[in-house]
Structure formats: structure tokens, C-alpha cells
Amino acid sequence: FVPASNLRPASYSMALSAADGEFDFDVAIIGCGVGGHGAALHSRAQGLSTAVFAGGDVGGTCVNRGCVPSKALLAASGRVREMRDTAHLESLGIQIDEDAVQYSREGIANHAKNLANKVKGNLENSLVALGCDVIEGRGALTGNPQEVMDQSTGKIYKCKDIILAPGSVPFVPPGVIADEKTVYTSDGALELQFVPEWVAIIGSGYIGLEFSDVYTALGAEVTFIEALPNLMPTFDREIAKQAERLLIRDRPIDYRTGVFAAEVTPGIPGEKPVTIKMIDAQTKEHVETLEVDAAMVATGRVPNTGNMGLEDRGIKTNRGFVNVNEKMQVLSSHDEDAEVIPNLYCIGDANGKMMLAHAASAHGISAIENICGREHVVNHAAIPAACFTHPEISMVGPTEEQAIEMAQKEGWTLGKSQGNFRANSKALAEGEGNGIAKVLFKKETGEVVAVHIIGLHAADLIQECANAVAAGTTVQELSMMVHTHPTLSEVMDEAFKGAVGMASH
Numbered sequence: 001f002v003p004a005s006n007l008r009p010a011s012y013s014m015a016l017s018a019a020d021g022e023f024d025f026d027v028a029i030i031g032c033g034v035g036g037h038g039a040a041l042h043s044r045a046q047g048l049s050t051a052v053f054a055g056g057d058v059g060g061t062c063v064n065r066g067c068v069p070s071k072a073l074l075a076a077s078g079r080v081r082e083m084r085d086t087a088h089l090e091s092l093g094i095q096i097d098e099d100a101v102q103y104s105r106e107g108i109a110n111h112a113k114n115l116a117n118k119v120k121g122n123l124e125n126s127l128v129a130l131g132c133d134v135i136e137g138r139g140a141l142t143g144n145p146q147e148v149m150d151q152s153t154g155k156i157y158k159c160k161d162i163i164l165a166p167g168s169v170p171f172v173p174p175g176v177i178a179d180e181k182t183v184y185t186s187d188g189a190l191e192l193q194f195v196p197e198w199v200a201i202i203g204s205g206y207i208g209l210e211f212s213d214v215y216t217a218l219g220a221e222v223t224f225i226e227a228l229p230n231l232m233p234t235f236d237r238e239i240a241k242q243a244e245r246l247l248i249r250d251r252p253i254d255y256r257t258g259v260f261a262a263e264v265t266p267g268i269p270g271e272k273p274v275t276i277k278m279i280d281a282q283t284k285e286h287v288e289t290l291e292v293d294a295a296m297v298a299t300g301r302v303p304n305t306g307n308m309g310l311e312d313r314g315i316k317t318n319r320g321f322v323n324v325n326e327k328m329q330v331l332s333s334h335d336e337d338a339e340v341i342p343n344l345y346c347i348g349d350a351n352g353k354m355m356l357a358h359a360a361s362a363h364g365i366s367a368i369e370n371i372c373g374r375e376h377v378v379n380h381a382a383i384p385a386a387c388f389t390h391p392e393i394s395m396v397g398p399t400e401e402q403a404i405e406m407a408q409k410e411g412w413t414l415g416k417s418q419g420n421f422r423a424n425s426k427a428l429a430e431g432e433g434n435g436i437a438k439v440l441f442k443k444e445t446g447e448v449v450a451v452h453i454i455g456l457h458a459a460d461l462i463q464e465c466a467n468a469v470a471a472g473t474t475v476q477e478l479s480m481m482v483h484t485h486p487t488l489s490e491v492m493d494e495a496f497k498g499a500v501g502m503a504s505h
């Protein structure tokens, strides 16, 4: 352990640091999800004395109710799907009796719970090992600058810089009663209290799609209810169409689009069904009432910024989102004349820039860089995302539809090239030849604008592309880089070479 004062960067204002006793901490972070944790680790690495107000929830959404347990459910249920796919196994020369593959619901639920607890423990240990002060209570701003109050004790701490990292919570639309038993958000779904025979999933975004993968693998039937005219409305259209073919059509899934779930009433398992009244998204007229065993509400998330003193500091939010500038500094409102609130930053889901775990963590590191006086801006255009279905979907940059608009507005020509899993030896060896990877680039410069992939391990394949976007690597350069044979990365090699008119082997 190195004393904070020995590590502080030269650019950090020593005159006003906690080392002089003027402040209790150099940096206080409110919220200990992945955003707060990332900020805390980087803060300590810079030698800043650091406190994290954890509100009794170290790890936050990602670790306890998000990425980590959901990926555990996807891993276990994916294995069940794979082992029950006798036709696929037979094509590899393996015989298995489908009925021999059984799972224990509790076993899978425990796998998710145990993993979340383990990762949470690791996070806690890393904070302590690095000399962070973890304060159990919830933190709130007071009316005075550079102050945080521990809401459980009322104690006020003077802190040179404050980072808000309170994250988000599930959005439950009006008219929907979520009892977290038969009508549940992802918070309840991750506990896998039962596997319903028929579950309606309201919303076909990331959460809805990942859970449809889990449920159908475990034997449930799914009905999607989506307010917009298409399923997976935020995805690239071509990829969404492929996803419909690979993840929806061949599975026991049906769907309604262009309808709102306007009234959802919980049931009693085995006794009373859940009822879902749907209205047309345009006319608002009642179109259908469904009776199902369970309903999952996956209709987005809202910032968790209530009851933390924002109003006392004169901060106006927009539906709870805190406005920040590129340096993650809090702005007083979303209006044009909004002013920077000094020494106050907001990172992660709560600022609404990008609701992803790695984005939250990147925000945290960036905020600390700026606190240290090294100007830093996160390049959101280079942050990848992935949906961990089987097969996976991944992306970096805008959809093709958005890229076409950008090209028209900014005056460049959009190039497009595609790699295919069906032409890839590794994918074929696995019997997983479905999927495509498309690269969108600027024809004039060869710069990569976006990449969208659906196919085996797409979530891993996107990283090379995200790095290319971040570094401004051109398709000409990428086409000359050597990819390992035989690997899935050659799907990207094919797309990069295709972009410059080269054939891949």
C-alpha cells in the first residue's frame, strides 16, 4: 500500500487535497456498481484518497441483478439447448437420448446466485486491498458544494470531488403491476423462481431477447409483446432480420408488434393466470387480452437518481437522467444555458449516455482522469455492445440505417462488406455456420464506421472491430493484418479483405 500523497499526479491540485486536512477525501463516489468501482480503482491508482458510498449493494446492477447472473443463466440454459439438439449432435457423430438431458431449476438458479456472490466478494476485496474507504450507507449531496452526507448516520464528509454513480432500475410502464413473482422485471426473473410453461415477454430489447433464449432452452413457450412495429427495434435491421430467423422463428416463440401491454395483472402459479391487456400503439384501442403463466417486463431502465440531494444542489434532471458534458462533469440542467457544477461528475447508467457495464466503468476512469487535470473524453462511437443469445449478436457504431443518414449529412460515401460464418472452417467444424459480419466504412478514407455481427462468439469477435474504430484503423490496414487459422476471426478477415476487393482464402 502506497500512501496517497506519494502517488498523486503532479497536475493534481495539492493545495486543496485531503492530505492537508481540508477535506475528508479527495474523491467520494456515490454508488458502487461497475461504474463506481471502476472510478474507485482508478482513483486509488492515482493515489487519491477515496471513499465509496455503497448503499449496501456492492457490485450494483451488473454484478447482482444484471450482466453476471444473466450470463450464468444463459450459459447453463444454453448447455441444455445444445445437449437436447439431437439432430445437431448427430451431425457431429454423437448420439444422445434427448430425455436423458435433465436440469434442476434450483441448480441453475444457484449457479447464477453463487456466481453473483463470488464476483461481489471479489469486488469488495479489491476495494479494500487498494485502500478505498467503503461506507455502507447511501450517500446524498447536501445543499453545500463538496459535501456528501451518509444518509444512514447523518454524518457529513467534505470531499474535493464527488462522482455520482447511482445507476438505474427497471422501468415498469403505467398499468403494469409487477409483483416480482408472476409478473416480474429482470430483478425477479434472475432468481428463476419457476420456469413458466408460457411466458409473455414485454419488450424485445437486450433483456427480452436474452431471456427468450434462456426460457426456450429450458422448455418454455414465449410470446413477445413489442410496442414498436418491429421486433428488436434498436438493432441494425439486417441483423434483426437474421436474428428473427435464428433466434425466433425456429423456436417456440410468437409475437405481437405495434401493441402496448397496457394493463398487466399478476396471477397465482398453477391457479390463476396473468392477464395482459394490449392496446394498439397508434389508435390506443384494445386489441387482445392474453392469459399466460407469467409475464416478464423488459421495457427499459430508468435512472436511480431520486433521494440523493440533486435538487438541493440546484440540479434539474430529465426523467431522472443527469446531464453531463464530455468530461462527465454534471451540468445544472438539460437546457442550452446549463452550467457546469464544479467538482461534481456523473457516470454510468444515470447519465443516459450508454447503458452498458463497460461504458459505466470507462466513464469512471475518464472522470478520474479529468479530476487529475488530464483532459479525457470517452469515445462512445467505439464502445461495443453484445447480446448474449445463442448465437450472439454484437455491434459497434451506428446501424446501417443511421450510417446512411450520417453519410448523406456529412458528405461521405458508405461502403459495406460482409463476412460469412458459412464459409468459415472453425464455424463449420462446430456445426455453427449461421450468421454474418458486416463492416460499414467510409469509402473515401477506409475508416471503419460500424460493425454488426450475428453468429457464434460474436461478442468476442467485435473487440477487434471496436479497437479499429477507436484507433481509426482503415479497412486497407485491417485487410493486411493476419488472422489465425482456423478461427472465427477469419469471418472478420473475409469482411475486411472484401472491403478492399481482396479475396480471402
Ligand SMILES: Cc1cc2nc3c(=O)[nH]c(=O)nc-3n(C[C@H](O)[C@H](O)[C@H](O)COP(=O)(O)OP(=O)(O)OC[C@H]3O[C@@H](n4cnc5c(N)ncnc54)[C@H](O)[C@@H]3O)c2cc1C
Binding pocket: 030, 031, 032, 033, 034, 035, 036, 053, 054, 055, 056, 057, 058, 059, 060, 061, 062, 063, 065, 066, 067, 068, 070, 137, 138, 139, 140, 165, 166, 167, 168, 186, 207, 304, 307, 308, 347, 348, 349, 350, 354, 355, 356, 357, 358, 359, 360, 388
Ligand atoms: C438483466 C441485465 C443484464 C445486463 N447485461 C449486461 C451485459 O451483458 N453487458 C453490459 O455491458 N451491460 C449489461 N447490463 C447493463 C449493466 O448492468 C449496467 O449498464 C451497469 O450495471 C451500469 O453500471 P452503473 O455503475 O452505472 O450502475 P449500477 O450497476 O446500477 O450501480 C449503481 C449502484 O449505486 C447504488 N446506489 C444508488 N443510489 C445510491 C446512493 N444514494 N448511495 C449509495 N449507493 C447508491 C445502487 O444501489 C447500485 O448498487 C445488464 C443489465 C441488466 C438489468
Ligand SMILES: NC(=O)c1ccc[n+]([C@@H]2O[C@H](COP(=O)([O-])OP(=O)(O)OC[C@H]3O[C@@H](n4cnc5c(N)ncnc54)[C@H](O)[C@@H]3O)[C@@H](O)[C@H]2O)c1
Binding pocket: 173, 202, 203, 204, 205, 206, 207, 208, 210, 225, 226, 227, 228, 232, 233, 234, 259, 260, 261, 262, 298, 299, 300, 301, 354, 355, 356, 385, 386, 387, 388
Ligand atoms: N447484453 C447487454 O449488453 C445487455 C443485456 C441486458 C440489458 N442491457 C442494458 O439494459 C438496458 C435495458 O434493457 P431492456 O431490454 O429492458 O431495454 P431496451 O430499451 O433495450 O428495450 C425495451 C423494449 O421495450 C419496448 N417497450 C417499452 N414499453 C413497452 C410496452 N408498454 N409494451 C410493449 N413494449 C414496450 C421498447 O419498444 C423496446 O423495444 C438496455 O439499455 C441495455 O443496454 C444490456
